Amino acid sequence: MAEIVIDGITYSFDGKPKLLDFILSKDKDVPFFCYHPSMSAPANCRMCMVKVGQYVKNRETGDYELDDQGERQIRWFPKLQTSCNMDMMDDMIVHTHETDDLVKRAHKDTLEMILINHPLDCPICDQAGECPLQIQTYKYGPEGSRFEVKKQHKPKHVQLGPRVTLDAERCINCTRCTRFTDEISQSHQLTITRRGDKNHPTTAPGTEFDDPYSMNTIDLCPVGALTSTDFRFKARVWEMNQTPGLDITNGKGVNVDLWTRDNVVLRITPRHNPHVNEYWMTDKGRDAIHLYNEERLSTPAIRLHPKDISLVMSSWDNAYQTTQEIVESTDPKQILVLGSPYASVEENGAWMQFSEAILKQLPSYTTHIEKGSGDGFLLVDDQAPNTHGCELLGLKKRTKAAFKKAVAEAKVILSLHDDYIERGWLSEEEIKGKTWIYFGTNHTQMAKAATLTIPITCAVEHTASYINVDQRIQRTYPAKETKYTNRRLDLEMSEGRLDRFGTKFDHWVNEDHKVDCKPLWEIVGDLSLLWGHTLSYRHGRDVLDALGSKIPALEGVTYQAMDDQRGLLLTLSETQEASS
Amino acid sequence: MSQKSSDNGASLSQNGTSAYKFTKEQLAEIEVLKTKYPEVQAVTLPVLWMAQDTFGHVDPEVQRLVAQTLDLPESHVHGVAEFYTQYFKEPKGKHVLDVCTCLSCHLCGGMDILGYLENKLGIKAGETTPDGQFTLQEAECLGACGYAPMMQITNDVYVNHLTPEKVDRVLDQLASGQTPDFESIPMPLVSTTSNNKAAGGSDE
Numbered sequence A: 001m002a003e004i005v006i007d008g009i010t011y012s013f014d015g016k017p018k019l020l021d022f023i024l025s026k027d028k029d030v031p032f033f034c035y036h037p038s039m040s041a042p043a044n045c046r047m048c049m050v051k052v053g054q055y056v057k058n059r060e061t062g063d064y065e066l067d068d069q070g071e072r073q074i075r076w077f078p079k080l081q082t083s084c085n086m087d088m089m090d091d092m093i094v095h096t097h098e099t100d101d102l103v104k105r106a107h108k109d110t111l112e113m114i115l116i117n118h119p120l121d122c123p124i125c126d127q128a129g130e131c132p133l134q135i136q137t138y139k140y141g142p143e144g145s146r147f148e149v150k151k152q153h154k155p156k157h158v159q160l161g162p163r164v165t166l167d168a169e170r171c172i173n174c175t176r177c178t179r180f181t182d183e184i185s186q187s188h189q190l191t192i193t194r195r196g197d198k199n200h201p202t203t204a205p206g207t208e209f210d211d212p213y214s215m216n217t218i219d220l221c222p223v224g225a226l227t228s229t230d231f232r233f234k235a236r237v238w239e240m241n242q243t244p245g246l247d248i249t250n251g252k253g254v255n256v257d258l259w260t261r262d263n264v265v266l267r268i269t270p271r272h273n274p275h276v277n278e279y280w281m282t283d284k285g286r287d288a289i290h291l292y293n294e295e296r297l298s299t300p301a302i303r304l305h306p307k308d309i310s311l312v313m314s315s316w317d318n319a320y321q322t323t324q325e326i327v328e329s330t331d332p333k334q335i336l337v338l339g340s341p342y343a344s345v346e347e348n349g350a351w352m353q354f355s356e357a358i359l360k361q362l363p364s365y366t367t368h369i370e371k372g373s374g375d376g377f378l379l380v381d382d383q384a385p386n387t388h389g390c391e392l393l394g395l396k397k398r399t400k401a402a403f404k405k406a407v408a409e410a411k412v413i414l415s416l417h418d419d420y421i422e423r424g425w426l427s428e429e430e431i432k433g434k435t436w437i438y439f440g441t442n443h444t445q446m447a448k449a450a451t452l453t454i455p456i457t458c459a460v461e462h463t464a465s466y467i468n469v470d471q472r473i474q475r476t477y478p479a480k481e482t483k484y485t486n487r488r489l490d491l492e493m494s495e496g497r498l499d500r501f502g503t504k505f506d507h508w509v510n511e512d513h514k515v516d517c518k519p520l521w522e523i524v525g526d527l528s529l530l531w532g533h534t535l536s537y538r539h540g541r542d543v544l545d546a547l548g549s550k551i552p553a554l555e556g557v558t559y560q561a562m563d564d565q566r567g568l569l570l571t572l573s574e575t576q577e578a579s580s
Numbered sequence B: 001m002s003q004k005s006s007d008n009g010a011s012l013s014q015n016g017t018s019a020y021k022f023t024k025e026q027l028a029e030i031e032v033l034k035t036k037y038p039e040v041q042a043v044t045l046p047v048l049w050m051a052q053d054t055f056g057h058v059d060p061e062v063q064r065l066v067a068q069t070l071d072l073p074e075s076h077v078h079g080v081a082e083f084y085t086q087y088f089k090e091p092k093g094k095h096v097l098d099v100c101t102c103l104s105c106h107l108c109g110g111m112d113i114l115g116y117l118e119n120k121l122g123i124k125a126g127e128t129t130p131d132g133q134f135t136l137q138e139a140e141c142l143g144a145c146g147y148a149p150m151m152q153i154t155n156d157v158y159v160n161h162l163t164p165e166k167v168d169r170v171l172d173q174l175a176s177g178q179t180p181d182f183e184s185i186p187m188p189l190v191s192t193t194s195n196n197k198a199a200g201g202s203d204e
Helices: A019-025 A101-115 A132-140 A176-184 A216-220 A288-293 A316-328 A345-359 A387-393 A400-409 A445-449 A497-501 A520-530 A540-548 A559-564 A572-579 B004-011 B024-036 B040-055 B060-070 B074-083 B103-107 B110-121 B164-175 B192-203
Strands: A002-006 A009-013 A049-055 A074-076 A092-095 A164-166 A190-193 A200-203 A226-228 A241-246 A255-261 A264-270 A335-338 A412-416 A435-440 A452-455 A465-467 A472-475 B095-100 B134-139 B151-153 B157-159
Touching: A002 A019, A019 A049, A049 A101, A101 A132, A164 A200, A176 A190, A176 A216, A190 B074, A200 B074, A216 A226, A216 A264, A264 A288, A316 A412, A316 A435, A316 A452, A316 A520, A335 A345, A335 A400, A345 A387, A345 A412, A345 A465, A345 A520, A345 A540, A387 A465, A387 A572, A435 A445, A472 A559, A520 A540, A540 A559, B024 B040, B024 B060, B040 B060, B040 B074, B060 B074, B095 B110, B103 B110, B110 B134, B110 B164
Parallel strands: A002 A092, A335 A412, A412 A435, A435 A452, B095 B134
Antiparallel strands: A002 A009, A049 A074, A049 A092, A164 A226, A190 A200, A241 A255, A255 A264, A465 A472, B095 B151, B151 B157
């Protein structure tokens, strides 16, 4: 076992870890900009300087050479070293800025150099508040600038691609973005152009930065040089609150952070999960903000007459009563219940119990797989987030043909989430004359064609779990309030400054951002009461517990365990064998 | 200038292939070059030189040709071409005059030489004469401080100890198709022998 002394404390280690990585893993701080744990370390920001030396050993005897005081002699490296690309060796002595004034001075001078041409526009910069340059300048930087001449000017607000905007003056040329396109997304779209104080990242002339992962460079950028075209100037970082969540735009189950302000999801950023997505996510997943905020179904709506063009607002009670009337006046054989791989395990579970208890049938579902849309990284063929969940619950899987036949034969259809019309599986003609009760989140084409729409909570409004393509079960947290939830009472929800101090009488808080919808398990519980059943679930946890006692694969699966282990890997194939 | 790189895109052909072509001999030469380096990326520099010698510049179209020939990302070739001032990213005159105006030359009258050339050619630094003969550029230190003021002609010959008369002579030579001769200039103040002695002394 090799040993290393860092700031007077001896640590032992195996192999050849990089020094910076190791120091950070010991909860010590060394400032850096260009280093990133999953990319190569070019050591070009010169920020992570440390003083490194080695005990001198007698070559013949192998004993440590001692000085006059009987202390071990140390042979220091002639200059300070960058710790990010320094291989650790046995008998190394390291001093960080905590114990060495020269290192402190190096940090200060490096920062002064980096800041020479950096514009002083933190007050309007999107990165302010989460900017490594800003944070490290506060911690290690010089008090002021000694630079008295004009700063270098470079291109501003350059549209690098459809989703990324560059402000070259803010760039410190850490090359994280170019290394991302070279090493991670491998589109090789970015390069550093020109040199000296004029250099900045750019694309090749005539090409644009349209990498499907391009927006990761915005998160990587340690300054405000690369900003999101969509999110630019929308909010300050400290006004938003951050809630962990999942990317539901495909089956990969990428872990994300949802940034909300006043119950609007303003941006989505990746959350580190070594088992699923590392530090990255797709640009498509970030577009889900529109799905969460816009065109939401709010309050049940009903088509009063089959020939009416639009649906009119209804009340929850009326919606429930109407559902009951429709179901009771129809031969159960003519009712089709559809689950959805777009809905969570809990939603499908509650849906299944409702269907089995009251309609005496097993819901069926259809997968939404687009062959060829996967790329072996974070894009996958499966467009739905929970296909494996439906499979695990034992819903009846239907092919497109079987699905179309079932719809043609049915008179009343209760469906969840899926937009069959947009997908091209059904035409509006095919559902004419049918009574379609749609439980959904958005004004999809399906919702527009339905007879009755009942709004349910989406992935950012409830706690529910999804099983991804690799059979990992992960859960969401509520990030947005609905009309019926309250941040202050629900301890699972995070509270930002505006949430804590704003009231509905303030101009910055808008009640309209709360959607009038309920979790499906609550709706199903309320509905079942009409038939004299009690499927009362108040929380996704209740549904998961109930499912755990029925389905062996879900036994012992709790939100706590999912949180602790960053999702749980299920063994689906075994349970399927057991159940079949 | 910096905004220009994005404007260059407009002149690119839309079909994705370059309007320029390497000859068969050149392609064979590139294959030989590839064998000399462990990685293809390293061949970017010599191939860019080859392209500049052939087409007179390495504008985005030529950069694309180089990238496609070497099967490298266009962005990589663009970055390399943009890094070196010796690669001309836009068409230049037949002769490119790089007048050094860095410290030593500046002190010895480099700016005057540049001004003299501007007046004589009727263009500003960075421009090309209408007949396409001369491009005048201001250059940073070219490492010939001992012979200041000086200029370099089309990435090649250095002309040292410039005076207006010498500039006139050089321009005439260039216009008549001659290349100014290489001048060997000994270091002033220090003779060859004493130079050797001094070097020997410091070694001991």
